[in-house]
Amino acid sequence: MPTSQTGNPSILARKDVASHFHPYTNLRAIEKDAPLMIVRGDGIEVIDDAGKRYIEGMAGLWCASLGFSEPRLAEAAKRQMDVLPYYHSFSGKAHNVVAELSEKLISLAPTPALQSGRVIFANSGSEANDTAFKLVRYYHNAIGKPLKKKVIARGKGYHGVTVAAASMSGIPIMHQHFDLPIDGVLRVSCPHAYQFANDGESPEAFATRLADELETLILKEGPDTIGGFIAEPIQGAGGVIVPPPTYFEKVQAILKKYEILFIADEVITGFGRTGNLFGTQTYRLEPDMLTTAKMITSAYVPLSALYVNGRIYQACADASASAGVFGHGYTYSGHPLGCAVALETLRIYEERRVLEHVRAMTPVFQRGLQAFAAHPLIGDVRSVGLIGAVELAEDKAARKAFATQRGVGAWLVRRAQAHGLILRVMGGDIIAFSPPLIINEAQIAEMMRRFSLALDDTVAWLKSA
Ligand SMILES: Cc1ncc(COP(=O)(O)O)c(C=O)c1O
Known part of the structure; x- marks a missing residue:
């Protein structure tokens, strides 16, 4: 079975694309690529049907504040x-x-x-x-x-x-x-x-x-x-x-x-x-x-x-x-x-004083993102609390974005996923971060490390293109 763009060749994924009308998706692309099938949650991570773990850097859709396995809920x-x-x-x-x-x-x-x-x-x-x-x-x-x-x-x-x-x-x-x-x-x-x-x-x-x-x-x-x-x-x-x-x-x-x-x-x-x-x-x-x-x-x-x-x-x-x-x-x-x-x-x-935790993690998250500010591919870095983004630029000084059809942000996000980090790309090659509010310092560091690997891959890919 061919491996899809999302790296997910599972039977479950094939069943899904035969019957599921996906929201917010290129419907023709998903017929070929098959979705990433998530089967379990564990803290700030989700796990796919092949057992691979991902830090959910978006808390799903900006929402799973307590992570994906809170038994009290x-x-x-x-x-x-x-x-x-x-x-x-x-x-x-x-x-x-x-x-x-x-x-x-x-x-x-x-x-x-x-x-x-x-x-x-x-x-x-x-x-x-x-x-x-x-x-x-x-x-x-x-x-x-x-x-x-x-x-x-x-x-x-x-x-x-x-x-x-x-x-x-x-x-x-x-x-x-x-x-x-x-x-x-x-x-x-x-x-x-x-x-x-x-x-x-x-x-x-x-x-x-x-x-x-x-x-x-x-x-x-x-x-x-x-x-x-x-x-x-x-x-x-x-x-x-x-x-x-x-x-x-x-x-x-x-x-x-x-x-x-x-x-x-x-x-x-x-x-x-x-x-x-x-x-x-x-x-x-x-x-x-x-x-x-x-x-x-x-x-x-x-x-x-x-x-x-x-x-x-x-x-x-x-x-x-x-x-x-x-x-x-x-x-x-x-x-x-x-x-x-x-x-x-x-x-x-x-x-659990989650608000205090968010305030304590804010500077850690901010420093982690700001470390990318000098990167040649990144035009802007911004964050407030535990929401942030990096915006890619083809020409930093001119604040000029890559042409949309090059799909640079989408490529970067796919590489992040390959490295075990789920992020989301928005129009204009903006990569959003909005992790579960319970994320800790070591996990923020790991999230940034995986992002950095994806960024390195993207630089190499752009050079080779
Ligand atoms: C700011 C904002 N308002 C409204 C919505 C819509 O919420 P829902 O998808 O639950 O309908 C969203 C979803 O992401 C959102 O981000």
Whole structure:
């Protein structure tokens, strides 16, 4: 049997490609290459069906914060399955775990406005953002501003794949062939200084330029038509884009001025990734709504939660009273299994002081990545907490990327995988790192060592090409 590009010739892999419609994959390529079949997890590592171990440098999809074998989460899930495997919260019902988790989340809310608000549950980041998008409409209708509905989102933003979430996302491949974005989503530029700041422009001046662009768009469209603005504190899938200093301060002043709801998409940053419980604290945000998912359960069970401030909740409550019902909710909103696993995850974060651990590991991770800054292939290195990236450059001085079709980043990531390290490449040959939050110093060093081997291979390959 031929060995595939992913190095996985297994029978399991062949069965998979005969029946599985893969998400976020080149579907023709995977028919030939077959996927890497992961069969087990062990701490920060995953193990394939040939027994090979990989450090999961992305915690899966930025999510498995406690690694891949936390027994307490499995036990919490089993306990809940034994007692109440399913119940809902529609039409006057609830259950004890959704009540307990709601209270816990409100107690952890990062701002007074959210502490005096509510949480509404869904199953994925996409659904949470979709709900936020709908609430921009519901809220403005409720307060008698039915024209104030458009949502402004940013280039390279990633908010998920439902129709509204994909529309708000600023990544072309998510729109192509899907007839997206829908009307009513407007776009402003991405705050990626390395790629988009002008020569000689300071980070603060770049932030001012972007804030001016936002205000100009609002004025052009009419402030009475703009209902919301959505932003990730750090843009993840767009390429781990860290906002320049003063960016959010300037943007938030404009949002306040024109009474535009601010949705913080904390699907990646929520629950410790940046060294604070929320990116909202890291960047002093004052969101009206805040979406979380992923690390809320260490990704062991699908669950997402959307915080809304008290003002939005009260307006929705009034409108639902006059309509007769708040016409939104998922069969699995606040699923008992997700809630039980989330509660146990949050207990573990507290008991094991995971936030303190992230803060202690931050300089180690940062130094590890910064060691690559002088490398001739690397144009930019950035990180906050335990999320980071290196951005490849063909010409460092000119901040010039390799041509996309050369696939240099993809090649590097395949070499990392061969060396036992799973990373992810984003558009523009950006290699992302987002390891489980439990990673320790020795494991960070090993992750960097394997990356360095992959980089050496890439240099050799480019020379030979
Ligand atoms: C910032 C952000 N928002 C939303 C989503 C969508 O979440 P999901 O894939 O759970 O729908 C993601 C997924 O990676 C994300 O990174």
